Every structure is written in C-alpha cells, then in structure tokens.
Amino acid sequence: MSDAKLQLTEPGIWTKTSWIQIGYGIWVNQVLVTVGLAFGFSAVALPQLDSPYSKIHSTIRNNAWIAGALTLMQPIGCLICGFMMDRFGRRMMMILCMIPMTFGWLYTGFASTAHDIILGRIVTGIGCGMASAPPRAYGTEICLPSMRGVIGVLPSLAMAAGILIQASLGTWLEWDKLCYICGCYSLLLMVLNWMLPETPYYVLMHGTIDKAKACLKRFRAKDYRTDYEVAEMKEFKSVNGIRFQIVCKPLHWQCIARCNQILFRYPSVNCYIQITEKNSSSGFW
Incomplete structure (x- = not known):
C-alpha cells in the first residue's frame, strides 16, 4: 500500500x-x-x-x-x-x-x-x-x-x-x-x-494537478501530508468529466432538489448542503 x-x-x-x-x-x-x-x-x-x-x-x-x-x-x-x-x-x-x-x-x-x-x-x-x-x-x-x-x-x-x-x-x-x-x-x-487563494477544486477544473496541489497546501499546515488528498484528486479527475458534471449527472440534480426541499425548514441547512456536495463529488475528498 x-x-x-x-x-x-x-x-x-x-x-x-x-x-x-x-x-x-x-x-x-x-x-x-x-x-x-x-x-x-x-x-x-x-x-x-x-x-x-x-x-x-x-x-x-x-x-x-x-x-x-x-x-x-x-x-x-x-x-x-x-x-x-x-x-x-x-x-x-x-x-x-x-x-x-x-x-x-x-x-x-x-x-x-x-x-x-x-x-x-x-x-x-x-x-x-x-x-x-x-x-x-x-x-x-x-x-x-x-x-x-x-x-x-x-x-x-x-x-x-x-x-x-x-x-x-x-x-x-x-x-x-x-x-x-x-x-x-x-x-x-x-x-x-x-x-484569497482560489479553491483546489476550481483550480483542478481549470488547471493541472500540480497547481491544485499547490493550492491545497495553502489550506493545510506545513507538516500535513497532502498525498492522500492529491491521490483522490488525480483519481477523480481521471474518472469524472468534471467540466460539465455539475449539470449533467442525475445525482447532482438530486442533491439540488434535496437542498431546495430543506432550505427553509431546518436549522442545519448548511451542514446538510456541505455533506450532499461532498457526496456528489464521488469521493473527491
């Protein structure tokens, strides 16, 4: 391993x-x-x-x-x-x-x-x-x-x-x-x-893995090893068409619908939105 x-x-x-x-x-x-x-x-x-x-x-x-x-x-x-x-x-x-x-x-x-x-x-x-x-x-x-x-x-x-x-x-x-x-x-x-630095995910969509890795390090301590996250980023970029996946995958429409249903109902909306966004990224992180 x-x-x-x-x-x-x-x-x-x-x-x-x-x-x-x-x-x-x-x-x-x-x-x-x-x-x-x-x-x-x-x-x-x-x-x-x-x-x-x-x-x-x-x-x-x-x-x-x-x-x-x-x-x-x-x-x-x-x-x-x-x-x-x-x-x-x-x-x-x-x-x-x-x-x-x-x-x-x-x-x-x-x-x-x-x-x-x-x-x-x-x-x-x-x-x-x-x-x-x-x-x-x-x-x-x-x-x-x-x-x-x-x-x-x-x-x-x-x-x-x-x-x-x-x-x-x-x-x-x-x-x-x-x-x-x-x-x-x-x-x-x-x-x-x-x-502000840009997010690693956006840099990954429009740039290279190396640029995304350098961006990711801005949000981690110097002694924090980012190898595992970078490996997931490489796998995610190779498997998924991330340029248009946000509007093309049915899973993302399901996430949007669920967020809209609960948007004005529950106090923990933001946590829920973050979790569904993470799940919709197919294990990006």
Whole structure:
C-alpha cells in the first residue's frame, strides 16, 4: 500500500490544519455578514422613515417595497452567481458580488425619495443573491470531512451576526449613516477578498494537478501530508468529466432538489448542503 493511502487519519480540531480552515471559513463568511446587514436594515430604517422628523416620508406601500425588494431580487442574484461561479471561480464571485452590494448601499444612503431607497434595495438584493453561494462553496471545497460541521455553521452565524450588528447600530445611528457604513464595509471586503487563494477544486477544473496541489497546501499546515488528498484528486479527475458534471449527472440534480426541499425548514441547512456536495463529488475528498 502506498504512502498516500496510509494517511486516513484526519487532524483534530486543535491542530494547525484545522485552525487554518476555520480562519479561511471566518474570512469568506464575512461576505454573508453583509447579507445579514441587508436583511436587518428594513427593521431599523422603517420606524425612522415613519417618524415625523424623517427627511424622507414613505407610504405604507413604499414601506412594503422597501422591506420586500431585497428578497424579491435575491433569486435573480442567485441565478447569476450559479452560472458565473464555475466560470470565474469562487474567489472572484466573492469579489464581484460586493460591487452591487457597495453600489446599492451607497445609493440607498444618498436617496432623496422613497423610490430611491427601493431602487437601492433592489440592487442590494441582487448582490445578496450573488453573495449567498460562494462562501458556502468555498468552505466546502477547502475543508476536510472532519471540519464540515464547524465550517458548515459559519454561514448561519455570519448572517445572524450581521442582523445583530445592524440592529445594534440602528439603536444609535440614522438609517442613512448605516448605509454609508455598510457600503464602506462591502468595499473593504471587495479589496480584502483579492488576497484569497482560489479553491483546489476550481483550480483542478481549470488547471493541472500540480497547481491544485499547490493550492491545497495553502489550506493545510506545513507538516500535513497532502498525498492522500492529491491521490483522490488525480483519481477523480481521471474518472469524472468534471467540466460539465455539475449539470449533467442525475445525482447532482438530486442533491439540488434535496437542498431546495430543506432550505427553509431546518436549522442545519448548511451542514446538510456541505455533506450532499461532498457526496456528489464521488469521493473527491
């Protein structure tokens, strides 16, 4: 038996390899903090807009659009991201999704009418949809099976943190100031995400095994032997047509259907999605 097949034991939670994965998981899920900020905005802004001292006066109809425009446009962003993520990469999508987020926040902050706020929320909603999938895909593709549970809860924690931060800041700040803060934060993330490495899986799809191996080492400790994972990557690339398998294999459609069925039902959605994505990769990891 080769040395590559001997490495079946995965590192524990307190090892350097595990903490590297947690660090990257926290980093990429800052993108979902911005989504939480967007979801928490209407609960903070609408009471201020209804105040007699508000510089912008909104009707009940406009309030409904301000609250609902985000979720109305989010599926469009999800579809855009779904088709672009395999073409441009998970890292690049986490950069691109910050463009509509930044523009939407700043446009909302500079709004002079309720209709301007609605338009800003529409653009932000598209950005939220684009931001929903890349951090989850990124975390799935860099983590070892033993870390799926830890990495899997980070998206939910990030969104909850964003809602909490928005509610807390809304206690002291006016809604337009919140927009400026959120817009600047989105712009900062767009810059920081340029420093992220791409995932080994995406590099494998568009590059060579050697490039994927070098990328994989970015997510493991220096003393961690990646031979076993690289052997699986070689086998996976030789056996599967990975360029188009995501949309061609019935198993992947089954995984998508199952994820959609439970998406809004159970609290452990992210862990489930990660497990089904791993299984659909035919033992890639």
